Amino acid sequence: MWNSWNNSTNACGSNLRASTLLFGALLIGALFAAIQAAAQSTPLISGGTAFLTNTSGGNTSYLPTVMPLLAAPLGSHLLVEGRATLLEDFYPSGGSYSHIHYVALSYMQLNYLVSSHLTVVAGEYLTPFGSYNERLTPIWIGNFQDPPLSYGLGVGTGSSVGGMLRGSAVSTSDYSIDYAAYYSAASSNQNFSSQNSWGGRSSIYMPRQRFEIGASFARVTSQEKTNNVGVHAWWGPADSSFKLRSEYDHGTHSQGYWMEADYRLSHFGGPDTAIGRLEPVFRWQQAFRNSPDSSDGLPSTDTREVDAGLDYHLPHEVRINTSYSRQLSSTGDRNIWQTGIVYRFLFPAWRSK
């Protein structure tokens, strides 16, 4: 993820101020529009801030990061929400350190809750493909700093610009089915970049078994027309803090899968003990290159990677992440060491009476 951010940073540099002003304007507008909100519907600011380190090939980068999210209800049917990323990357260069900025909107969308089972979304939104993009990209949620190798399949830049229909098709005590269908226009604006594409995702969740399985499809028509499909399965047994997440994605020129497991050791004395605050995390993934394509975000050759980490949950929403990754490919093997301290925040946008 950091590499892709770094690559885009040069192009983004001249628009840094414009991007910041845009997010600020949207933030202020949403806050003023929601100022008459009900007692429990005060706009909120949430997200995470982190100080991350990444050591690869003997070079260590330092990445202070803030990822704030704004959510502001407007009446009983509307919700404005947006998320931004502000990142400073300090990296070794010529015997010293250089640094670059990165400021961008992840999404800024307007949600209209039409009925119990339908929400209409307009604006820039996270592309609903697979399970990672919408659910695990916040820095205070994801177990690892880097997304899976196959993350780029189906999601493109991560965001789409256009419209989306989504919601819960059916929800009972035995199962629930959700859906999302979207259309995205191509946009080269650096604050709202997206591909021309359409697609969707549907999944079924069985709450008693805590098991979810879903399928995604995305057809990208920006340049070369490509189809992407994905399936994901998540399982987190009740009465246990163990979680298993997995996903397989297939594109025109590449494919890949990942399996991730984590287990908070809270059963050993409780969640607030020294042992109970530990959370071993593990991920195994492979990416396969079927034919050359420099735009899908996957490695240029077949690559497999194992990630093993240990997180420690401190009080007051602070988490320490550590991980070691071994990446193997024909272009060279490498070790990746990553550490970070992450703070999650959640508070009202202003003090309510």
Next chain:
Amino acid sequence: MTLQHRFVPLVLLWVFALPLLSQAGGAPASGDGNGTKRRDRQSAVHQSDGERKFAQNCGRCHTPPESFSPHISATIVRHMRVRASLSKQDEEDILRFLNP
């Protein structure tokens, strides 16, 4: 393209060993870092629809916040209704659990 199976036994060991360890621990069921207020609620004998839906849906992706202002509880649930594709009934039940 060749699948490499070198690490498959390690993955399987990880997947199956940890749930067994968790059962052997014999500790209370809940305990993934919730705040005191919420743990107290979860320990109640009767589990409301909202509490059940909260545990079943929110915990799929993240641990619940340790605490938050009641002034933003409806905003949180509406945000999660969109993000997690909850139904209106689910939203109302979870909000009732958060703000009884």
